Amino acid sequence: MHRGLKEEVFKSWLEQxxxxxxxxxxxxxxxxxxxxxxxxxxxxxxxxxEELINYEKDVEELFQKDLYNIDPDTFNIQFVERELENIRxxxxxxxxxSAVDFERLCALVLKYIGCSPFHSTKRTHDQGIDFVGIIxxxxxxxxxxxxxxxSKIFVIGQAKHYEHGKVEAKEVRELAGxxxxxxxxxxxxxxxxxxxxxxxxxxxxxxxxxFITSNFFTxxxxxxxxxxxxxxxxxxxxAMIFGLSEEYQREGHxxxxxxxxxxxxxxxxx
Numbered sequence: 001m002h003r004g005l006k007e008e009v010f011k012s013w014l015e016q017x018x019x020x021x022x023x024x025x026x027x028x029x030x031x032x033x034x035x036x037x038x039x040x041x042x043x044x045x046x047x048x049x050e051e052l053i054n055y056e057k058d059v060e061e062l063f064q065k066d067l068y069n070i071d072p073d074t075f076n077i078q079f080v081e082r083e084l085e086n087i088r089x090x091x092x093x094x095x096x097x098s099a100v101d102f103e104r105l106c107a108l109v110l111k112y113i114g115c116s117p118f119h120s121t122k123r124t125h126d127q128g129i130d131f132v133g134i135i136x137x138x139x140x141x142x143x144x145x146x147x148x149x150x151s152k153i154f155v156i157g158q159a160k161h162y163e164h165g166k167v168e169a170k171e172v173r174e175l176a177g178x179x180x181x182x183x184x185x186x187x188x189x190x191x192x193x194x195x196x197x198x199x200x201x202x203x204x205x206x207x208x209x210x211f212i213t214s215n216f217f218t219x220x221x222x223x224x225x226x227x228x229x230x231x232x233x234x235x236x237x238x239a240m241i242f243g244l245s246e247e248y249q250r251e252g253h254x255x256x257x258x259x260x261x262x263x264x265x266x267x268x269x270x
Contacts, residue, residue, distance in 0.1 A: 010051050011216060015236060018091060021084045027075040049075055063244045083244065086254040090243030093256050094214055094235055095163070102161035104266040105242075105259075106212045107131040109233065110155050112241055119269035128178030130159040131210075132269060154201060156182070157210030167213045167232075169220040175211055176228055183207075212238065
């Protein structure tokens with residue numbers, strides 16, 4: 001974030017804006033109400049407005065949805081109320097989930113990105129892996145023998161359902177270690193778990209790693225994810241994935257019932 005507005009500050013303000021969007025139509029009034037000791041600095045308001053505009057462009061690219069429009073001169077903000085309400089409801093629901101259901105929710109993220117099949121893992125002896133899926137790639141087979149697993153991309157990840165506290169760098173390292181041990185089939189149990197996938201994952205099989213949390217990441221954890229090519233998803237992005245998806249809506253409104261039905265249909269891999 002330029003000019004000193006840290007990303008963690010932006011995310012905190014963004015979440016407050018999502019939760020209370022119906023109370024504000026101007027960024028000045030929003031910040032003044034949430035942060036009474038905040039000094040009236042135009043440069044900070046400008047930074048926040050610019051980051052909101054940039055973030056909205058990313059959202060539009062990802063979801064083909066508009067969330068709000070900001071007047072850069074007056075800092076008036078006009079929300080697309082149905083979209084914000086769907087995100088807000090999804091955010092509240094995600095934060096209230098049980099740890100078991102949250103892991104299944106993370107498996108549904110794999111469905112969203114195109115995995116089939118996708119599974120959560122059993123909570124006991126999960127070997128540091130909470131969900132797994134496969135993206136099947138259609139490849140030219142002139143140089144591939146039949147059945148080569150290079151036509152599959154395995155997506156493997158960790159879910160952390162935190163009410164308080166952010167994901168730390170050490171937890172990202174643990175996920176990286178779990179994937180390394182999965183490749184080498186080194187497990188902390190006698191019977192090899194997840195035989196449906198371990199038998200297909202070889203030394204050079206493509207693996208994408210995801211780390212998903214119902215909270216946020218520390219700066220060092222995010223940097224490690226970037227350096228290690230681990231995709232990281234926080235609760236705001238999660239709320240957008242499920243709040244904006246028509247699959248979990250009824251008549252255009254986010255439905256906890258629809259999402260719960262999908263969550264409870266997620267199968268465990270053993």
